[in-house]
Amino acid sequence: MKTKLIVANWKLNPDSPREARELFTSVKRVATKLRKVETVICAPVIFLPLLKPQQKLFLGAQDTFWAREGAWTGQISPGMVRKSSVQYVILGHSEKRATGDSDAIINQKLKLALAEGLRVILCVGEKERDTHGEYLNIIREQLNAALLKIPKKFSAQIVIAYEPIWAIGEQARSSDTPHDFLQQAIFIRKVLSHWCGHAPALTIPVLYGGSVDGKNAAGFLQEGQADGLLVGRSSLRSDIFNQILKTANALA
Numbered sequence: 001m002k003t004k005l006i007v008a009n010w011k012l013n014p015d016s017p018r019e020a021r022e023l024f025t026s027v028k029r030v031a032t033k034l035r036k037v038e039t040v041i042c043a044p045v046i047f048l049p050l051l052k053p054q055q056k057l058f059l060g061a062q063d064t065f066w067a068r069e070g071a072w073t074g075q076i077s078p079g080m081v082r083k084s085s086v087q088y089v090i091l092g093h094s095e096k097r098a099t100g101d102s103d104a105i106i107n108q109k110l111k112l113a114l115a116e117g118l119r120v121i122l123c124v125g126e127k128e129r130d131t132h133g134e135y136l137n138i139i140r141e142q143l144n145a146a147l148l149k150i151p152k153k154f155s156a157q158i159v160i161a162y163e164p165i166w167a168i169g170e171q172a173r174s175s176d177t178p179h180d181f182l183q184q185a186i187f188i189r190k191v192l193s194h195w196c197g198h199a200p201a202l203t204i205p206v207l208y209g210g211s212v213d214g215k216n217a218a219g220f221l222q223e224g225q226a227d228g229l230l231v232g233r234s235s236l237r238s239d240i241f242n243q244i245l246k247t248a249n250a251l252a
């Protein structure tokens with residue numbers, strides 16, 4: 001049995017602490033009963049202390065900064081979230097890249113988050129899927145830049161989320177296909193093996209993200225052999241998200 005990892009990215013939602021607690025409680029009812037799924041809720045940091053992690057249900061931040069402490073108004077350090085019962089952080093999300101996170105910044109954030117003991121969900125993915133394979137170079141460069149000079153002993157704390165940008169969010173044309181995801185996951189593992197070696201690379205979970213819903217989740221998990229999913233919009237609907245969790249448990 002290989003446990004599936006299902007990650008909710010709530011982004012800038014919901015609107016209030018009350019709604020955050022309600023959404024978390026609805027997910028908790030299902031997530032804590034599933035033996036073959038680990039669920040991570042990446043909520044806005046202000047809500048995280050209101051949500052109590054449980055057996056099989058973890059908390060994640062949506063970003064952490066690259067400095068431990070100091071005069072950095074508005075920033076949150078990985079040490080701060082780690083000491084607040086948070087075990088995961090998403091880094092390199094395309095929406096953070098779009099607002100200024102360069103490859104070098106992501107690398108610095110990764111270094112500190114790993115050193116502080118967080119598990120890092122590193123997002124990679126191309127803007128466009130071209131027909132001559134340039135997008136594979138983009139994925140390789142994102143991985144290599146993010147992992148630059150990071151000791152391979154940290155491979156056990158890394159999760160990769162493959163998220164093609166064209167498949168994310170309201171404006172997405174469609175999700176990727178399970179078949180294409182599987183090809184991308186093989187490629188990602190090959191790139192990772194140059195960093196940490198073949199055997200550890202095989203154990204790094206590779207998730208799919210981009211317009212996952214109750215209908216297409218099974219395809220990515222089964223035909224696409226995804227180790228899990230990163231779910232945006234559908235994680236704000238507990239009925240759909242819980243359905244995804246049950247599907248993952250049935251297919252693990």
Ligand code: PEP
Pocket residue numbers: 009163167168169170172209210211212230231232233234
């Ligand atoms: C995301 O932004 O990480 C994401 C997967 O969003 P959505 O599921 O809404 O496409």
